[in-house]
Amino acid sequence: MDTRKIIPVVAGALMQADGHFMLGSRPAGKPYPGYWEFPGGKVEAGESPYQALVRELQEEMGITVTRATPWLRRVHHYEHASVELLFYRVWAWDGEPQPHEGQSFAWQEPGQLSVQPMLPANAPILRALQLPDVLHISCVHELGRDAVLEALAQRDDEPWVIVREPQLDREQLAALVGEISQIVHARGGKLIVNADPAWLKGWPVDGVQLNGTRLAALQERPAHFTWVGASCHSRAELERAAELELDYALLGHVLATASHPAQAPLGWDGLAALTAPAAPLPVFAIGGLSAANLDEARRCGAHGVAQMRAAWQPEPAST
Numbered sequence: 001m002d003t004r005k006i007i008p009v010v011a012g013a014l015m016q017a018d019g020h021f022m023l024g025s026r027p028a029g030k031p032y033p034g035y036w037e038f039p040g041g042k043v044e045a046g047e048s049p050y051q052a053l054v055r056e057l058q059e060e061m062g063i064t065v066t067r068a069t070p071w072l073r074r075v076h077h078y079e080h081a082s083v084e085l086l087f088y089r090v091w092a093w094d095g096e097p098q099p100h101e102g103q104s105f106a107w108q109e110p111g112q113l114s115v116q117p118m119l120p121a122n123a124p125i126l127r128a129l130q131l132p133d134v135l136h137i138s139c140v141h142e143l144g145r146d147a148v149l150e151a152l153a154q155r156d157d158e159p160w161v162i163v164r165e166p167q168l169d170r171e172q173l174a175a176l177v178g179e180i181s182q183i184v185h186a187r188g189g190k191l192i193v194n195a196d197p198a199w200l201k202g203w204p205v206d207g208v209q210l211n212g213t214r215l216a217a218l219q220e221r222p223a224h225f226t227w228v229g230a231s232c233h234s235r236a237e238l239e240r241a242a243e244l245e246l247d248y249a250l251l252g253h254v255l256a257t258a259s260h261p262a263q264a265p266l267g268w269d270g271l272a273a274l275t276a277p278a279a280p281l282p283v284f285a286i287g288g289l290s291a292a293n294l295d296e297a298r299r300c301g302a303h304g305v306a307q308m309r310a311a312w313q314p315e316p317a318s319t
C-alpha cells in the first residue's frame with residue numbers, strides 16, 4: 001500500500017455545446033512536460049475544490065468559471081506524487097482562454113483525439129467523454145414492442161439504448177435485440193443489453209448492463225464488450241463498479257417511479273450525497289427522470305440521466 005501523502009488536485013474540462021472539450025499541454029519545468037491534461041492544479045490550504053478550480057483556471061488560462069459541475073474522482077500514484085484528482089465539467093466561463101504559462105490549448109472531439117501524449121491518469125476520463133448525456137432504457141414490458149420501435153425509428157440523434165426486459169426468455173430477447181440493433185446502429189447509436197453476459201455472445205450489441213446481483217458476483221470486468229455498466233444504489237456498489245473499471249453506473253432511483261413503488265427515492269440531495277465530492281465513475285441518474293432533468297442531475301454529480309418511460313413518449317414542449 002502506498003502510504004505517501006495524497007495531494008488533492010482539481011481539473012476542469014471546458015465543454016462546448018456539441019461535446020467538444022479542451023485540453024492543455026503541460027508547461028516545461030513541471031512533471032510530464034508536453035503531456036496533455038485538463039487545465040487545473042493543486043488545491044491550496046483553506047480552499048474548497050470549487051474555489052481551487054476557479055483560481056487555477058483564472059491563473060493558468062485567464063478565464064472566470066461561471067458554471068461547473070463535479071464529475072469524476074480518481075486517485076493515481078505517480079513516481080513523483082500520489083494525487084486525488086477531482087474533475088469538473090465547465091459549462092460556462094467569462095473570457096477567452098489564454099496560455100498564461102506557455103502551454104497550448106486544443107479543442108478535442110470525444111474519441112478522436114488529435115494531440116498526444118495524454119497524462120497517464122486520464123485515460124478513463126477521456127473515455128467518459130464519449131458517453132452520451134442521455135441513456136434510453138427500453139420499456140417493452142409496459143408500452144409494447146411497437147411503441148418502442150416506432151419511437152426509436154423517429155429519433156434523429158445517435159441514441160444509446162439499454163434493452164432491459166427481464167420478462168423475456170433468451171430467445172425472445174435475442175429477437176428484440178436484433179430488431180432494435182438495426183434501428184440503433186443505422187443511426188450510429190449504441191446498444192447495451194441488461195442480461196447475463198454469457199447470453200450475449202455473437203449478438204449485435206456494444207455492451208452489457210449488469211444488475212446489482214451480477215455486479216456483486218463479478219471478479220473482473222466482463223471481456224469482449226466495449227461498454228460495461230452496472231446498476232448501483234449505494235456508495236459501496238459505485239466503488240465496486242469503479243474498481244472493476246466499468247464504464248458507467250446507473251444510480252437511483254432519484255424520484256418516485258412506478259417500477260419501484262416500495263422503495264423510498266434518493267431525492268436529488270441523496271444523489272449528490274452518494275457522489276460527493278465526485279463520482280468514482282460516470283453516473284447516470286435514474287428513476288422517474290427525463291432529459292429535462294439533465295442540468296439538475298449534473299449539479300448533483302451525475303454525468304447524465306437514464307430515462308425509461310420518458311424515452312418512448314413524445315417530448316414535452318420545452319419551457
Ligand SMILES: Nc1nc2c([nH]c(=O)n2[C@@H]2O[C@H](COP(=O)(O)OP(=O)(O)OP(=O)(O)O)[C@@H](O)[C@H]2O)c(=O)[nH]1
Nearest residue numbers: 009011030037038039040041042076081083119121122
Ligand atoms: N492539472 C491537471 N493535473 C493532472 C491531470 N491528470 C493528472 O494526473 N494530473 C496530475 O495532478 C497534478 C497536478 O499538478 P499541477 O502540476 O497541474 O499543479 P499546479 O498547477 O498547482 O502546479 P504547481 O504546483 O507547479 O504550481 C500533477 O501531478 C499531474 O500529473 C489533469 O488532467 N490536469
Ligand SMILES: [Mg+2]
Nearest residue numbers: 039040041042
Ligand atoms: Mg496546473
